[in-house]
Amino acid sequence: DAKTTQPTSMDCAEGRAANLPCNHSTISGNEYVYWYRQIHSQGPQYIIHGLKNNETNEMASLIITEDRKSSTLILPHATLRDTAVYYCIVLIQGAQKLVFGQGTRLTINP
Amino acid sequence: EAGVVQSPRYKIIEKKQPVAFWCNPISGHNTLYWYLQNLGQGPELLIRYENEEAVDDSQLPKDRFSAERLKGVDSTLKIQPAELGDSAVYLCASSIRQAGNTGELFFGEGSRLTVL
Numbered sequence: 577d578a579k580t581t582q583p584t585s586m587d588c589a590e591g592r593a594a595n596l597p598c599n600h601s602t603i604s605g606n607e608y609v610y611w612y613r614q615i616h617s618q619g620p621q622y623i624i625h626g627l628k629n630n631e632t633n634e635m636a637s638l639i640i641t642e643d644r645k646s647s648t649l650i651l652p653h654a655t656l657r658d659t660a661v662y663y664c665i666v667l668i669q670g671a672q673k674l675v676f677g678q679g680t681r682l683t684i685n686p
Numbered sequence: 687e688a689g690v691v692q693s694p695r696y697k698i699i700e701k702k703q704p705v706a707f708w709c710n711p712i713s714g715h716n717t718l719y720w721y722l723q724n725l726g727q728g729p730e731l732l733i734r735y736e737n738e739e740a741v742d743d744s745q746l747p748k749d750r751f752s753a754e755r756l757k758g759v760d761s762t763l764k765i766q767p768a769e770l771g772d773s774a775v776y777l778c779a780s781s782i783r784q785a786g787n788t789g790e791l792f793f794g795e796g797s798r799l800t801v802l
Contacts, residue, residue, distance in 0.1 A: 608789060610789045617795070617796075618793075618795055618796075619690070619777050619779070619793025619794050619795055619796050620729065620777075620779075620791075620793050621793070622789075622790045622791065622792070625789060625790070661728075663728060665789070667788075667789040669788075670788055671788060671789070672717055672734065672781060672783070672788045672789065672791075673731060673734065673742060674729075674731070674789060674791060675731070676728030676729045676730070677728050678726075678727060678728055679728055
């Protein structure tokens with residue numbers, strides 16, 4: 577599976593959009609981009625995934641660049657409860673083995 | 687619908703003692719995972735089951751760790767004997783194979799082990 581690179585930490589003001597970048601320059605054509613988050617003392621939680629088109633659900637939006645070498649997770653109106661570690665993972669189609677990196681620790685400030 | 691249930695949530699033992707963790711996946715989920723998470727790190731896969739078959743146990747330290755999923759539903763992860771370095775959170779997850787979204791796993795809250 578392709579390796580991902582994320583900033584170690586980020587801050588965002590409550591109510592603003594949180595934009596979390598992820599670099600996956602070695603991604604191959606059949607690998608999806610998945611995002612999970614892990615709130616303190618809880619297990620990871622699935623957020624969203626995509627292949628090459630932008631995706632949106634009730635939690636977030638995922639923007640994938642045209643060359644698919646990077647992506648951005650967008651939390652449109654961040655709240656204090658969005659404070660968590662966010663993991664960007666690339667996963668080959670059909671596979672079920674998630675490989676987590678160290679993620680980005682996002683802190684939402686009041 | 688109940689999520690993935692793990693017990694115990696916390697366990698403190700002395701080194702060389704045995705310990706066991708239990709996981710009940712979401713009903714109907716045929717795939718079950720055990721992950722290990724050290725402090726400040728992302729989770730690492732220990733073992734993956736498809737029904738009752740362990741299909742990926744390459745990262746499971748088999749000298750002291752064992753796991754079972756006898757009826758293809760709930761699972762137990764055992765450590766015997768525990769070492770100081772085993773202090774970590776043990777996460778269980780489950781999933782159901784769906785076209786286009788095989789990476790959506792549902793995690794339990796984890797079992798935090800402290801070995802003294």
